[in-house]
Amino acid sequence: MSKLWRSGEPFIWLTGGALAVALLMVAGLVALILYNGLGFFWPSNVLRATLADGTVLTGQLAEREPVPGRAGEYRVKLKVGNRDIYGADFRWVDESQIAKRDYPADAALIERTEWGALIGTIKELRDGGRAVATGAEAWAEVERRLPEVTRIRREIRRIETREIGGINYQQERVRLGLKGLELKGIVSGPEVDALKAKLAPLQEQYKAQEGRLVELRKSQTAAVLVQADGGKEKEWPLAQIVDVRFPNTMGLAAKSVYYAGRIWEFVSDEPRESNTEGGVFPAIFGTVMMVVIMSILVTPLGVLAAFYLREYAQQGAFVSAVRIAVNNLAGVPSIVFGVFGVGFFIYFVGGSIDRLFYSEALPTPTYGTGGILWASLTLALLTVPVVIVATEEGLAAIPRGVREASLALSATKLETTLRVVLPAVMPSILTGLILAMARAAGEVAPLMITGVVKLAPSLPLDGYWPFLHLDRKFMHLGFHIYDVGFQSPNVDAARPMVFATTLLLLLIVVLLNVFAISMRNRLRRRYATSAV
């Protein structure tokens, strides 16, 4: 036995086993996320189940599980959709009760802007209350009209957000300008007149855009009559239909194309229906932008602090204490950082900024409320220990000889630090930054109280001066997961969305890391170590 132990074999098995367990857990987690997240977009067939009692249920198979207490029996969960007709998206059915299963070719899956999917058969297309086409012709007509309807819907959305949103933003700026002048005691004069003169054309523009909206909305008169299970009929405006398809007639190729389209919609579109449908683009944008701002803030801060600790501070008990404190900071629960962010950054710093520079907007806070800047700063604070530790380790690893060589060449300490030490420690700084980014991208708790919202009306970066709006609230994938998974009105229907969003967040973290790692490797290659 002791001989076996001394041979080292068991230890090798032990280490290998530990690694295998770790890998298995990670692989399992990733596989689960992949399966659930990617399956969400696949247009599975629509099943028509006729039950023993004659009831007909039409829907997509969502889950299958054993019936509790009855061995060998299974029940299935059908996504029947039609929330506005049936009251719920899902129905559980015992398999023993299903008398007949079939997949009708005319079963349509209609994706709407509200109320989730509509599942049934298209009976009629109506326009202005009169039937235009029925039966198979109805679908042909719907198919013909759908692109135009989609175009108009996008146009309406564009006018609502971009045009009118922009006018509102400019009006608000003029209003604040007037209020600012008022605070200074100027209520009339050329300045006020100039501002007021700006207001009139804006109001003109507003009216024009509103007129266009009314016009566009009025042109949308068509509606689709859909027959659902149990002979129930539903008339639904064509303008509120996103997409119609017949999964049972789609081949693998058609499904794949559709699948790719859905994924593209997911990453590029705005969310609909309190985030349970549509895309997550604003959340992606918010997450990436927050991580970038955080990186810009945390890198100089952490690197400078590490340089002082390692290069200039007199090494001793105090510096050791500081070092331990910095390391421990990484163990503080992140929500505590959030609370600090609210108390210090938002109320104190932000409040002061508001009083000094944005007094005309008060009592509405500009910086005195959560925003992407404060969230990024809070996360920078949270991740600064990681950068400090990594940089310090890098500095400690630089051979003394290299510094001495520089000094012996009549360089000063500062020149040595900037020209030799800093380039040499760059890979370590990037390592710290990679760890910091990974941590920041996945953090949710402190963000919830420092600026993340369920639905942000506008991105923190847009076409209106000053383009970068650091005071704006933003959306975040991590919070999106929490919100969709636990706060949405229809958690069951939104669950696949949780996995898809998780997958996306994982992907973004991986991408950010790959970018940083490739940068680090390029630096390392440039200074490839010798074989000596």
Place this chain on the structure above:
Amino acid sequence: MAGPGPVTIEQSLNPGAVEAPIMEMPMVEIERVSLWYGEKIALKEISMSVPKHRVTAYIGPSGCGKSTLLRCMNRMNDLVDGVKMTGSIRIGGTDIYGPGLDVTELRKRVGMVFQKSNPFPKSIFENVAYGPRILGVRTRSDLEGMVERSLRAAALWDEVRDRLADSALGLSGGQQQRLCIARAIAVEPDVLLMDEPCSALDPIATAKIEELMLELKNSYTIVIVTHNMQQAARVSDYTGFMLLGELVEFGVTRQLFTNPREKQTEDYITGRFG
């Protein structure tokens, strides 16, 4: 400069010992230098002169203070905490521990090559150009000229001319050390200090560097610290033997090795201890 022309220097290493006079121009004049690391004494009352355009070697067992003495000459000991020094060192007549002396100015005139080759993690070109850049040379053509001249002087040019942009860390140990020599002479110092420059090299690389030293002494005053007595005998004109912080004997190399005055020197060079 103490004065023009050769001067006679009386070497009084030990009181009472009569020295053969050395007829040379002194470059580095060390006077009664003692040095402590904290409480521990490392150099005891060392006085001697390093002649100009000659190779001067220090030999002695590990810990005898030869590297410390070398590092006094460009004030590298300043970097170590708790160092105390007395006595004076003049280089080219200037007291390098005098008030108001600019250390960077001194190190411009006194180059150094270290025991372990320590190229910067930069390209070969940038390594050699580092010193001139620090001194404010900006023009690319000037830098290129300096780099080529230094690499030629260090007998490395032909080996690296096609890969100046490559990392210096990709060179072999011997090449790295010659690169460090090129880097040191790129700023055209008066004195070149070498702290066991061949201790990490194989015999062939060592031979190349020794050859280089003989070449370089025409332009520079070289002070070398070495463990290797054969090396001191091969390359140096003058040799000093140090023991426990004291300079036991200093003189013409041939004389020191063939006919040492001191018993301790003889014991060391014949391998009886150390």
